Amino acid sequence: MRRKPxxxxxxxxxxxxxxPVRIKLPQGGGWATVREHLVERLAAGxxxxxxxxxxxxxxxxxxxxxxxxxxxxxxxxxWFHRELPDEEPVPFALDVVYRDExxxxxxxxxxxxxxxxxxxxxxxxxxxxxxxxxxPPLGAAHRLDRLTAGxxxxxxxxxxxxxxxxxxxxxxVGKEYEAVAVxxxxxxxxxxxxxxxxxxxxxxxxxxxxxxxxxxSRVELRExxxxxxxxxxxxxxxxxxxxxxxxxxxxxPILGDPLYPVVTGPVPAGDFRRxxxxxxxxxxxxxxxxxxxxxxxxxxxLEAWASYDAWASRxx
Numbered sequence: 001m002r003r004k005p006x007x008x009x010x011x012x013x014x015x016x017x018x019x020p021v022r023i024k025l026p027q028g029g030g031w032a033t034v035r036e037h038l039v040e041r042l043a044a045g046x047x048x049x050x051x052x053x054x055x056x057x058x059x060x061x062x063x064x065x066x067x068x069x070x071x072x073x074x075x076x077x078x079w080f081h082r083e084l085p086d087e088e089p090v091p092f093a094l095d096v097v098y099r100d101e102x103x104x105x106x107x108x109x110x111x112x113x114x115x116x117x118x119x120x121x122x123x124x125x126x127x128x129x130x131x132x133x134x135x136p137p138l139g140a141a142h143r144l145d146r147l148t149a150g151x152x153x154x155x156x157x158x159x160x161x162x163x164x165x166x167x168x169x170x171x172x173v174g175k176e177y178e179a180v181a182v183x184x185x186x187x188x189x190x191x192x193x194x195x196x197x198x199x200x201x202x203x204x205x206x207x208x209x210x211x212x213x214x215x216x217s218r219v220e221l222r223e224x225x226x227x228x229x230x231x232x233x234x235x236x237x238x239x240x241x242x243x244x245x246x247x248x249x250x251x252x253p254i255l256g257d258p259l260y261p262v263v264t265g266p267v268p269a270g271d272f273r274r275x276x277x278x279x280x281x282x283x284x285x286x287x288x289x290x291x292x293x294x295x296x297x298x299x300x301x302l303e304a305w306a307s308y309d310a311w312a313s314r315x316x
Contacts (some may be wrong), residue, residue, distance in 0.1 A: 011063035012079050014136050017127030018116055020079045030108040031072040034058075038078075074130050087123040088270040094128050095099060097151070097296055102289050103164065104129060104138065104154040107298050110275035111267070113146040119269075125152060142168045145241070147258075147267065150177070150298045151279025163288040168238070174284035174295075176234050177243055180254040180277035180304040183221075183229035193249065199240040204260045204266065206241040208249060215239040217246045228255075228308050232281075243278065254306045255311075273314045277304045 012020040023041070031037040035053060040048045052058050056065035058080045066078060092109035099105075106125060113120035116127060130138050141153040141164040155161040167173050194213040199206040218234040229252065232245050241260075247253055247261035255277040258265030279302055284295040304311040 008077055009063055010079055011059055011061060012081065014130065015081050016084065016122040017130035017136075018081075018084070018121055020081050022077055022079050024077050025072060025074055027074045028073070029074075031117065032068055032071045033068070034072055034076075034078060035068050037072055041132065047110055048253050057081065061115060074316050082121070083148055084122055085119050087120065090123055094125055094132075095299075096129075096133070097298075098134075098294070100183060101154075102160060103141075103217065104133065104135070104156065105283065105294075106152050106154065107185055107300060108144060108149055108152050108280075109300075110147060110149045111272055114143040114152055115140050120146065130153060141165050142173075144280055145276075145278075147256075147276040148177075148278045148280060149275070149300055151283040151296055152280070167285050171236065172285060174282065175280065176220075176232060176281045176282035176284075178234055178281045178302060179231045179243065179247060180302045180308075181231060181247055183224040183227050184250075184252055187221075187250060187252060189231075190218065193217045193219060193246040195246070195249065197239040197242060197245055205263050206239070206245050209246060215242045215246070217243055219246065219250065226303045226308060228304065230302075230305050244276075274311070275303065277302045 010022065011018055016141040025034065025037060029037065035049060039049050042049065050068065051087060053066055053068050058066045058078055060066060060076065090109065090112045092112070094112065095107040097105050097107050103133055106129060108114065108125050113124045114126060116124050121127070126138065126140050130136055135156060137156065137158050139155050139158060139161050141155050141161065144150060144152050150241050153164060155164050181196050194216050195208045195278050196211040196213050197215040199207050214237060216236045220229045226232070235242055244254055245255055253260045256274045258267050259278055279298060279300055281298050282295070284291050
């Protein structure tokens with residue numbers, strides 16, 4: 001079996017729980033210096049790159065700052081810390097429900113991204129946990145949408161991360177979600193929804209298209225009252241926005257959804273009034289390292305079920 005190339009260790013420490021950016025210089029190209037490549041690749045402007053080089057913020061594998069005339073060497077790596085965006089703090093608790101020497105299971109609140117991406121960097125579940133637990137090597141085994149609350153699995157040891165990620169890839173993790181949506185007495189449940197979902201880069205909402213199904217969800221009604229239903233959703237695949245798309249296709253879109261059936265999002269930063277009523281309730285798997293059987297259950301409650309009138313009366 002061909003081994004994957006070794007990823008060199010970063011010579012820079014994390015900052016605010018966030019890893020530095022690593023750039024591997026590609027083969028070929030007509031760049032004489034590392035600076036020339038970075039100016040073209042990062043689209044940050046020559047002035048920004050020159051400032052970072054001048055302040056010693058871009059380093060090589062030996063942790064030494066790069067000079068402006070450092071020669072371009074294909075395959076070499078350079079590191080730097082990205083400028084952190086001005087993020088709105090998510091004012092909800094990130095609860096740790098389980099921790100051992102191999103894994104951490106956290107109960108994520110709505111509006112908190114799982115891992116650094118785009119405009120959400122330090123204010124993410126991974127960065128928060130690294131800081132609060134003092135665990136710089138912590139990594140995410142999978143991701144949960146920023147607007148979705150519930151259970152997320154993190155790994156403590158980088159060398160074991162692949163084993164846990166393979167559980168999700170090989171569909172060896174039992175996942176159960178809970179959602180609150182309008183109750184439709186004519187909707188026959190339970191049922192299994194199958195469709196083909198495509199999510200284009202740069203487009204907020206995913207689409208159902210013709211073709212071989214790649215998304216499968218089991219939808220059950222647990223209970224209903226006052227025109228609102230509480231649903232159990234069990235996905236057997238993991239397409240982007242799968243549960244949200246399938247609930248919308250059934251005519252009962254999840255309450256608080258800014259994309260389905262009508263795109264009104266993204267949700268503005270700092271607007272925490274109407275969280276998406278979707279919760280990753282259960283996470284169940286056999287630990288690939290210890291062999292222990294795990295079953296974790298979120299203790300969060302969806303606000304629209306606890307008090308629909310109070311939730312609905314908030315300004316949209």
